[in-house]
Amino acid sequence: MAETLGSLCDKLTIVKLKQYHTEDDTRLQSLSQQEQMLAAEINDFIADAVNGLIPLDQLTFKANKVFKQQGNEVKDVQGTIGEVFAELxxxxxxLWHEQEKVYEFETVAAAEKDVVVKKLAILNLQRNKCIDNIDTNFTRMIAGK
Known part of the structure; x- marks a missing residue:
């Protein structure tokens, strides 16, 4: 299983960002369908997990990021599933707003380019921590711990 609750939550936040940043009716209609499908998939995933249809070891799928930890520290993500979802x-x-700078990278001052790239890297690490935390919290909840 490639999807987890955290990865589905991540996808849903991205769909909501796309909806917020577009005015194209055709795109909005497509995004609305994606939102509904993701919401249904989240509901089904939770129901299947609660009913024991998903083995506990398949509720998490660690990002297993391989990176130089020194100089790339990210804050620890703590809280309930809802709190971590909000942080995600x-x-x-x-990430969306930082990525916007990359689309016109030639306009970013030379002195700022390294800052933008570093911030993207750190935000992506933080994003993965949030996804992993949602998965870990949900697994503990299902396991009854």
């Missing part, structure tokens, strides 16, 4: 939405919003 915030991180994805920050």
């Amino acid at each position: 939405a915030k991180v994805n919003c920050d």
Whole structure:
């Protein structure tokens, strides 16, 4: 199983960001369908997990990021699934706006280019921590711990 609750939550926040940033009716209609499908998939995933249809070891899928940890520290993500989901939405919003700079990278001052790239890397690490935390919290909840 390639999807987890955290990865589905991540996808949903990205769809919501796309909806917020577009005015194209055709695109909005497509995004609305994606939102509904993801919401249904999240509901089905939770129901299947609660009913024991998904083995506990398949509720998590660690990002297994391989990176130089020194100089790339990210804050620890703590809280309930809802709190971490909210943090994931915030991180994805920050990522969205930082990524916008990359689309016109030639306009970014030379002195700022390294800052933009570093911030993208750190935000992506934070995003993965949020996804992993949602998965870990949900697995503990299902396991009854």
